[in-house]
Amino acid sequence: xxxxxxxxxxxxxxxxxxxxxxxxxxxxxxxxxxxxxxxxxxxxxxxxxxxxxxxxxxxxxxxxxxxxxxxxxxxxxxxxxxxxxxxxxxxxxxxxxxxxxxxxxxxxxxxxxxxxxxxxxxxxxxxxxxxxxxxxxxxxxxxxxxxxxxxxxxxxxxxxxxxxxxxxxxxxxxxxxxxxxxxxxxxxxxxxxxxxxxxxxxxxxxxxxxxxxxxxxxxxxxxxxxxx
Numbered sequence: 001x002x003x004x005x006x007x008x009x010x011x012x013x014x015x016x017x018x019x020x021x022x023x024x025x026x027x028x029x030x031x032x033x034x035x036x037x038x039x040x041x042x043x044x045x046x047x048x049x050x051x052x053x054x055x056x057x058x059x060x061x062x063x064x065x066x067x068x069x070x071x072x073x074x075x076x077x078x079x080x081x082x083x084x085x086x087x088x089x090x091x092x093x094x095x096x097x098x099x100x101x102x103x104x105x106x107x108x109x110x111x112x113x114x115x116x117x118x119x120x121x122x123x124x125x126x127x128x129x130x131x132x133x134x135x136x137x138x139x140x141x142x143x144x145x146x147x148x149x150x151x152x153x154x155x156x157x158x159x160x161x162x163x164x165x166x167x168x169x170x171x172x173x174x175x176x177x178x179x180x181x182x183x184x185x186x187x188x189x190x191x192x193x194x195x196x197x198x199x200x201x202x203x204x205x206x207x208x209x210x211x212x213x214x215x216x217x218x219x220x221x222x223x224x225x226x227x228x
Contacts, residue, residue: 003079003080003083003087004083004086004087004090005087006077006079006083006087007070007074007079007083007084007086007087007088007091008087008090008091008094010070010073010074010087011066011070011087011088011091012091014069014070017062017065017066017069018062018091018095019095021058021061022055022058022059022061022062022099023055025058026054026055026057026058027051027052027054027055027058029054030049030051030052030054031051031121033051034047034049034051034119034121035115035117035119035121038114038115038117038118038119039117042117042118043118044118045118046114046118046119046120047117047118047119047120048120048124048125049119049120049121051121052103052121052122052124052127055099055103055143056142056143056146057146059095059096059099059143059146059147059150060146060147060149060150061150062092062095062147062150063092063146063147063148063149063150063151063152063153063154064150064151064153064154065150066088066091066092066150066151066154067088067151067154067155067158067219067223068154070084070088071084071158071223071226074087081223081224081226082220082224084223085219085220085223088151089216092144092147092148092151093144095143095147096140096143096144096147097140099139099143100136100139100140100143101136103122103139104132104135104136104139106122107122107123107128107135108123108132109122110122110123111123126201127201129200129201130200130201130202134200134201134202135202137202137205137206138201138202138205140205141205141206141208141209141212142205142208144208144209144212145208145209145211145212145215147212148212148215148216148219149212149215151215151216151219152215152216152218152219153165155218155219155222155223155226156168156222158222158223158226158227159222159223159225159226159227160222161227
C-alpha cells in the first residue's frame with residue numbers, strides 16, 4: 001500500500017500535466033474562443049459547441065504521458081510494476097472524479113443563463129439529460145475511458161515496441177473500414193443511429209466504462225513484461 005501511495009505522489013508532483021494543461025491549455029482556451037464567438041454573433045437559437053471534448057482529449061494525453069514519463073522513473077525506485085499500475089489507476093480515478101464534479105458544477109452554473117451570450121458549452125442537449133447522478137456518470141466514465149485509451153496505446157508500445165503500433169493501427173483502420181463498408185452495403189447505419197438515439201448518454205457511457213476496464217486489464221498484463 002505504501003508503494004501505491006508513492007506512485008500516486010510521483011504523479012501528483014507533475015501538476016502541470018495532470019491539472020494545469022488539461023484545464024488551462026485545453027478547456028479554458030476552447031471556452032474563451034467560443035465565448036468570444038457567442039458575444040459577437042449572439043445567435044437567437046444559442047451557440048452549441050463541442051469544445052467540451054477538449055478536456056477529454058487531454059485526459060487521453062495524460063494517459064499517454066503517464067506511462068511514458070513516470071513508468072521508467074518508478075521502476076528506478078524499485079517499485080513493482082503491479083504497484084505502479086495500481087497507483088496509476090487510483091490517481092486516474094481521483095482525477096476523473098474531481099474533473100467530473102467540476103464539469104458538472106460548471107454545467108449547473110451555466111444553466112439556461114448560458115453565460116449571457118447564448119453559449120451552451122458545459123450543459124449540452126443529450127449529454128446533460130437525466131439526473132445529476134447520470135450526468136456525473138457520463139462525464140466520469142468518458143474521462144476514465146479516454147485516460148486508459150491513451151494508457152493502453154503506450155502499453156502496446158512498451159510491450160511490443162514500434163512494431164506493435166505499426167501492426168495495431170493498420171489492423172484497427174482495416175477493421176473499421178471493413179465494418180463501415182458492411183454497414184453501408186447492408187444499410188445498417190439507420191439501425192445503428194436509431195439504437196444509439198434510443199439510449200441515454202449515461203447508458204452509452206457505461207459501455208465506455210466497460211471498454212476502459214478492458215483497456216486497463218490488457219495494459220496491466222502488457223506492462224508486467226514491458227521493457228523500460
